[in-house]
Amino acid sequence: MQSEDRPIGRKRNPIIEEARRRQIIDAAIETVASVGYAQASLSRIAQHARISKSVISYHFAGKDELLEQVVKQIYADTWTFIQARLETETTAAGRLRAYIQSNLDYLRSHRSRVLAVGDIVGSHRAADGTPRFATTTDESVITLLTDILRQGLDDGEFRDFDPQVVAVTVGQALIGALGRWAVDPTVDLTAYANELITLFDRATRK
Amino acid sequence: MQSEDRPIGRKRNPIIEEARRRQIIDAAIETVASVGYAQASLSRIAQHARISKSVISYHFAGKDELLEQVVKQIYADTWTFIQARLETETTAAGRLRAYIQSNLDYLRSHRSRVLAVGDIVGSHRAADGTPRFATTTDESVITLLTDILRQGLDDGEFRDFDPQVVAVTVGQALIGALGRWAVDPTVDLTAYANELITLFDRATRK
């Protein structure tokens, strides 16, 4: 009888397994970044990674899972970065400012990754044509911002407004900044961030 | 020799030709509205219009031209509506307010059409994967808003800000409203409009 934990055949380190997945995920990101989501077929991704298409099928359940991992990874990185900045602020106004600032800071230093994930989130659809990531992603951002704003409202820090509306608008403002910067990389994101911070500070203060 | 203006064969009224195009355009709008852009193949559109696929090919150069006409028509209608509202205002602040208000008013009374064109603009890509309408559409909206804002800046009506940034943010805010309303039709667009008007009024005033 065999040991269940030790099958007979080749048993590489699971680290290699994980490394392979990372390699494929990275290749997917780079492919989307260079040719866009619409052209990023499994063939193109495999070609970019210099592997066979079936390697992707072997390590991922399908294209859906691969893209899901891509989005998940980049969002996790982004969130880690932003969260650290949020924690240094105590007031709602400060947290709102920090959110805008850190968001655009992150974009600036991870251009291709952010553009790639933006393309994927905006373009990838389920079999029935409904957006696969766009809604859930937006929802989580809006929830976070709404919480910050509601705190400020409860503390009497802000004027009276609908936190949902302002949250959506802040989120969309950042997407707008990303869009402008995607079209024209010479846009000064630092100045852009300052403009938005002033805009929403005036929009929310008493 | 034949008269050039009067060929021998059947020569229906060109009005019928135009009516056919309108019928196809309407069918395309309804198809996108009901099943989404991703599922709106030429077959589906033809099926919805109860005609053969080749009728579309006969009256339009291709899917690109059909969708172009769809977008062009709906934008023309929208613009006519909004422009009338803008003309009643003289101050920049008033025009900005009217723009936001009339935009959301139009959405409310033409839900399916606006959602359809939004889906098309956001999803339709050229053969190389680049957005076909999204960029040019955004650009024209931003240009219009920038002009309004610049007028207000020149007249000393507004505080000092970058009109590009505010224009992009206003445009995105409206897209955000559309997005929320697409997900949840019970959203009160009148209240939403008032929130946005107040928000941007405070954001731009001196």
Add this chain to the structure above:
DNA sequence: CTGATAGTAGGCCGATCGGCCTAATAGATA
């Protein structure tokens, strides 16, 4: 050495799409 098995390569399959071709139809003109 030998067998078992994880991992990889390459190619094939069914589905879908937009575009195109061909034949049939119908109405206007002579």
Add this chain to the structure above:
DNA sequence: TATCTATTAGGCCGATCGGCCTACTATCAG
């Protein structure tokens, strides 16, 4: 009526995609 041509129906074609299958390779246990 005979004929010409605008219009339509239906089906086919080439391309592309994601997923799957089969065979080959490399490595490790015994």
